[in-house]
Amino acid sequence: MRASHVAAQLFRKKSFTSASALDSQLKRCLGVMEVMFLAVGQMVGAGLYVLAGTVIHKQTGPSIIISFLGAGLAALLSAFSYAEFGARYPRAGSAYTYTYVGIGELFAFGIGWTVILEYMIGNAAVARSWSGYLDSLVNRAISNYTLETIGTLSPGGSFFARYPDVMSFLVVCATAVIVALGSKSSAVVNTAFVILNLGVTAFITIYGLTFANFSLWIGTDENGKSRFFPFGIGGTLSGAATCFFAFVGFEALATAGEEAKDPRRTIPLATFGCLGLVTLVYVAMSGSLTLMIPYNEINPDAAFADAFAAKGATTAKYIITIGALAGMLNNLVS
Template identity: 45%
Template sequence: MAFFSSVLKRLSRLKSLESDNLETPMKRCLSTFDLTMIGIGSMMGAGLYVLTGTVAKNTAGPAVIISFVIAGFVILLAALCYAEFGARIPQTGSAYTYTYVSMGEFWAFLIGWNIVLEYIISAAAVARAWSGYFDEMLDHRIRNFTYEYITGGPWDHPLLAQYPDWFALLLIILGVIITVLGANLTSKINSFLTILNICTVILVIGAGLNFVNVSNWKIEGGFAPFGISGIMSGAASCFFAYMGFDFITASAEEAKNPAKSIPIAICTSLAVVAAAYIAASAVVTLMVPYYDIVPEAAFVDAFRHVGVKWLMYVVGVGSLIGMTATFLTAMFVLPRIVFAMARDGLLFEVLAKVNSHTHVPVVATVTLGVLAGILTLVFDLESLVEFLSIGTLLAYTIVAAGVLVLRYEPAEAFTIVDKHTNQDTIEMNLKKKDETSPLNSVDSHLHGGEVRKEFNGCRILRNARPGTIPAFAVFIMSIFMFTLAAVIVFCGDALAEARFWVIVIVVIFGSVVLLCFFVLCIHYQNTSIVTFKMPLVPLIPSLSIFCNAILMMNLSYMTWIRFAVWITLGMMLYFCYGIRHSKLAMSLEEENNDLNRYYIMPAEFRRLMATTECDNTK
């Protein structure tokens, strides 16, 4: 029993925040503008020129506009969670770091492990897409040359590409070279490419407005020919067009003023990208009937349809520019996650080394560039692209849950304590803070995590340690949200027919979710946060968790199988290496925490640790 208790403590240990979160071996050189361009560049790539036409023709029709609005709303919920965390914890690592602080080491490793694969596949997929698009503009000369002089014909294997894409490999190498030269240079190149892409999109949309025909929204089923189901399915596809805003938080450790820049950059980039997607989908469906759209090149074919050939080349160049910006941002943030995990000891230490001149984790950049290059060169990435979604959605879910957990932690849980300060001084300072705080009232941050006075009659809620009941409610609510989402997705027909058994299940699961939400509402929040705070907590994070659950349940079973295999590999790595080399574990094992000068934890837990140390010395 003692063994399992020890393992559980190791898995759930929380990362301590240092007294100065701005100290970093990396160079803080990114402005709000740079971060905004990173966000726009990561989201407004090939999806604008390809996904818009694909969803319009095959899934939603002209109602693809509504699909983009719904997807934008769902992604905004997750983005606000990231914005609050990014402002409070300005360190590289994005969802990995946020999970380490709020949920524990094991969950943090799994999230980081999934994000690493997500970014590798993302970089490889965009490089392959860039090469394929460019090759198509050259009438497939690169492919034909490879068939004739290298492979002797296409490869016939379901897991491999039809031919090795050497041009895409060169793009990966070029991306690695640019990235290792420094964040400042990379951000400037990305900003330049993103501005060109924005100008191209404005030109294309503006020119397209001259050829709109409102009757195209009235034929063959009207504005929504595929109905509500088509709009929702389209929203699930459009959701992935917005993926990439978390690249901003992954670069937090190189931001000049992260507390201010990250929320502004996230909201601004999302607004710009959403406007571009909505406007582009409106223009293309007004120029051409939705059933005549060519999904692979919607705008190119639309301008060919109206006889403006010169704009066809503008769209082609704009597509390459947009994909280049997306690829460069993926290569830029990819080593940052690995650096954060290696710095914490969960991955190999060599990956955390930062070059003293460029302030870039060169070893991590080159290593991951090699992995991305191998995937780009020989693998067919179409079957892996869907895998990107499940890891991202899981990260969004954990971050939303983490926001809820930390919002209901007591104020003293975030008091920075020096190791040389004795317990009497700590308690005296906290008491003094209680007495002098201008917020000293029933609703002040000093009551964070406690049940509201109107519900003090319940002994369990009154006697529980502040923050414990809300954290438990978040855990239970998340589980039942996923089960409710599974019932809605997999038993949709029975639900539409109003069958008794499925209605009973939905009512029971929904009641548990609402009960947990009510438990959160009757507890005080910690209002002492001085950086960006998400509005409407706990509503927005709870909605984010449920929306992510719905989208995850719509993924194919093969995606879940691949996800299980990747998770299994990650668990093997963690239990064989990470759990034993964790810097947090080493610092906690040192006498008097010599390696961890500053730490943040509840006062009750500090007393428990002190008592345990006294017992061990006897």
């Protein structure tokens, strides 16, 4: 009797009626555009500037545009489930809430803490990357000043960093304050950074196309390999699997369900809108990059900056860095 009672408590499910699912203690103030940009901010971050170059150089070549289209389609199929759940159960909690309703409290408990851990580690990594990009923008002035003032805390290569990363701590505190001001305020800030980031991606794409050489896509090279499919169809399919990680973040839409106006309309529209926009951005940017220089000359670590530098457009490096900074701030705020 006692064991069955414990099992019943562990696997009990939360239930919502059609009316109670819409009840919320939070203010429903987010429209379609604001919810959509919340997910765009999660997806179009610094990862794009690194992921595209790595996949092009090692897996796909110019056929990365097909890989991104395939990955976008796979993400869309997954998004159908999130859109359905988000419309049916418009509550905060996303996967935690859906698991609680569908499977039970024990599994929801594990998933809830896993999601929290994911966001903690992810935000820490993004904050460190943001600090590094900002430091490179000012020619290492921040790290040099910190080392001169505080000194080295641990030798290079140890578990801990060489010096305390004050800037990453400050940016996490700043974004925490923005989020604490309320969903409307954080949505306004997030939208502003998304627009800035999309502006930078548009600049990279359009400016890159001025250096376009379509012969890099056509015919075969001196070794008889297709220029568009240098790694074959298998490489393109493998690249699609890697490119799927660029779409991770669309589930952020579901967390906004409890603060969205008319969530049964807002969540599905925002889901499909953000995936369409992000897929277009990825295809356009990666296509522009592969038309600028041969795929095997692309630097996986700094693909866009080095490509423009190879064309003599070194000023573009700073614009790309600003885009990466804006993208990472999007990740932190959203």
